[in-house]
Amino acid sequence: MNQDDPPFTFRAVQNFVAAVEASSVTRAAHVLGTSPSSVSQQLASLEAALGARLIERSARQFRLTRAGNLFLEPAKALLDDVGAAKVRLALADQTPPLSLRIASLEELDATVTAPWLLNLSKRFPKASLSLISGASHENHDALSSRSVDMTLAVDTVAKVDWVERHPILRDPFIRVAAIGTEPGDGSAPMIRYEPNLPIGRQIEAHLRRSGQAPARGFAFSTNQALFAMTAELNGWAITTALAYLGTPLAQELVTPHPLDTPRFSRQLELHARAGALGELPTMIARDLRSCISQRILPKAAERLGDLGADLAIIQNT
Template sequence: MDNQEPPFTFRAAQVFVAAVEAGSVTRAAHRLGISPSTVSQQLASLEAALGARLLERTARQFRLTKSGELFLDPARQLLDDVTAAKARLVMADQSPPMAIRIASLEELDATVMAPWMLKLTERFPNITFTLSGGASHENHEALSTRSVDLMLAVDTVGKVDWVDQFPILRDPFILVTAPNVTADEVASRPFVRYASDLQIGRQIEAQLRRSGMQPARGFEFSTNQALFAMTAELSGWAITTALAYFGTPLAGDLVTAHALPVPSFSRRLALQARSGALGDLPARMAEDIRSSLQDRIVEGSASRLPFLSDGFQMLR
């Protein structure tokens, strides 16, 4: 009789972590690109290999057992360790193909992402890169739930032990108005806002309050393109960032950029990864995106908008 124990597999651990973080078999299947029945089979195989029930799964309930709670952190560490090992092999040109998922920002899509991707594929030909877009808080959620491996986002994450941060750029805020509106007229013109659930919107509102400005509530938008279009349509004004202005196609046709009517402030962009999950790869990738930003955005920005002076600053 064969008394061999059921095998423990990396794939089963990966499915388990995805199921826990997604909160259901169906959502885990969608994230992993497999069927729900395959997820259930992998979970059953893992429980058999460990000899312990990890999840309580019913039509109304999906929760970790005590054994599942004990196994979750080691399983996450296993995934990160294997990913880091693959990254080391890639960087030593000893790896079979590897896939890296990156969450980006809207303002980088039209100007920076293509040259950055070309640099990365030249440097790491064994890696397939997949891009998705979202606001910074959405990208952070995607990173925390392993929907992506890296994210480009506003650096608002405190020093937490599960995130490695690689500063990229200091991005100054600027005033934009409809072409027929001067900077001196903004007090009498409608103000167009970023949505209040966006970090950029909250940062702008805080600076306006500190400066004693409280524009009337009105239109709020989640994209740069829509913000600029409505600013032009209303003959109004808005506060955005230099990167958003330079990174939005035809922004210069919709709005005119000016120095801020309030004390200067800025935001910091960073490349972020789960701590240790990709070894030295994120640091190398950060070098390349700084180079792409310098070539495509920062270089010549002061000649296009003289009031910027040295407002952009590459960070390391």
Template sequence: MDQNEPPFTFRAVQNFVAAVEAQSVTRAAHMLGMSPSSVSQQLATLEAALGTRLIERSARQFRLTRAGALFLEPAKALLDDVGAAKVRLALADQSPPLSLRIASIEELDATVTAPWLLKLTERFPKAALSLISGASHENHDALSSRAVDMTLAVDTVAKVDWVERHPILRDPFILVTAKGFSAALNTAPMIRYEASLPIGRQIEAHLRRAGQPAARGFAFSTNQALFAMTAELDGWAITTALAYLGTPLARDLVEPRPLQMPKFSRRLELHARAGALGDLPAIIAADLRGCLAERVLPKASAQLGFIGGAIEIIQKT
């Protein structure tokens, strides 16, 4: 090998894929925790090693060249293959520290996130774990752009062949009202989730199917705000069992009740890029099911007895 030949590095390939999926060197740098100049240097080194221009980038445009388009899929496959190999080494206790980035949902933060992550560190003592909480569609975008390695999402996220899905929990919808609520639902204000959220769209679609549309009013993107406004307006809302059980102060703000319409539910799943992490997603999904069984199902039985077995762990088949 020519000692003066530019090196072909794994880090440079990571930077290339991140820049393409973020459609911006600056956004890729933020996602990778690097400076834009460092990402640009990595891209330049990769292009020098391959002997061709991969990206046309300027202040006004960011686009792949023909060579870049040809190199993109092999680059993604390389990242996934190396990721799966590192997991195999970790499972055999033969690896350097494993780094995992997980996107979760706010419903788990107060009940399950801490014991779940502690269980992961017991299983993988060398692991470096980071977790962010966001809406399901935001988590899906983060997985697509490789900003995270795994996400928790609901099954309203579109099914695509590059995602492997591990079902976790069936989460039934319930009615919540202000404390001491005695009015008819059609005479009291309904508090909604934002229509931009999958949970908001699912609830609205079910209301239409049930022939029970409600007048427009306040809409929120968080469970805490939804419950607080429901209490303030002496109104009602539709949420899920997991959202109620996982929201601090929910019991102080609202009262859970059975739905006054046909029952429906959503499904929580763990998503990862197909094949990129070997057996790890299945192992982590199993740990999460165990934490939910220990921390959430007993609370559901005590506080939401009317839902019976509607909230249930979904075992991988």
């Protein structure tokens, strides 16, 4: 390469992949925490270094050129290889600061998130750790767009080759009802999760398989709102043991009951881009299982009794 040629930089590759996965320079800038003009400059620099137009972009269109399609997979592999190399350095104590971005679930915020992250910071004192909480499908989208490095999600997320999965917890579904009421009362309304959420779809599919069709009414996207309305309307709902144990004030709003249908459960997993972080996801999944065992499982025995028997750690195989 001639020393007068434009430089090929890792940062430019990051901007290219972010722009492609976001299908927008503006959205890529938001993911990367920079400005659209900076992303555009990095894309222009990369195209100059490669001597090829990678993206056709205008106010009306954003699409990869043939060269862009050819370069995309090697670009992703480069980002993942560098990420894995940084992790190997971190594990060998020979690292510049490591940045980890994790998307979690609201069910863990009140009980597990803080001690889990503190354990990580002790293991990697130079690491910068950030965490967002969201619905499982939103976390999957964040992993796909590379706005996070790892996510906690449930097994209803579609299995794809580019994701490595580390099982964490089997989380059984239970019924809850307003304190002092019984969920079997035919006049009591059922309060639902939003049907566009994975948990909502899983519950509705189970009800259909069981031949039940409770009248439709209120539907919510958060555990706290679901439990509050259940209490307010003297109603009942189907949720999970983890949601009940991990939601502040849940005990003051609803009481747990067994299902009147066959038992079913969901599986909590840690997801990462396959091979991008080396052994780090395995280590972090192990730490998470330990925190859940210490912080949540004892509460299950105390607050759920026999209902919590199916709440169980899943060891990686």
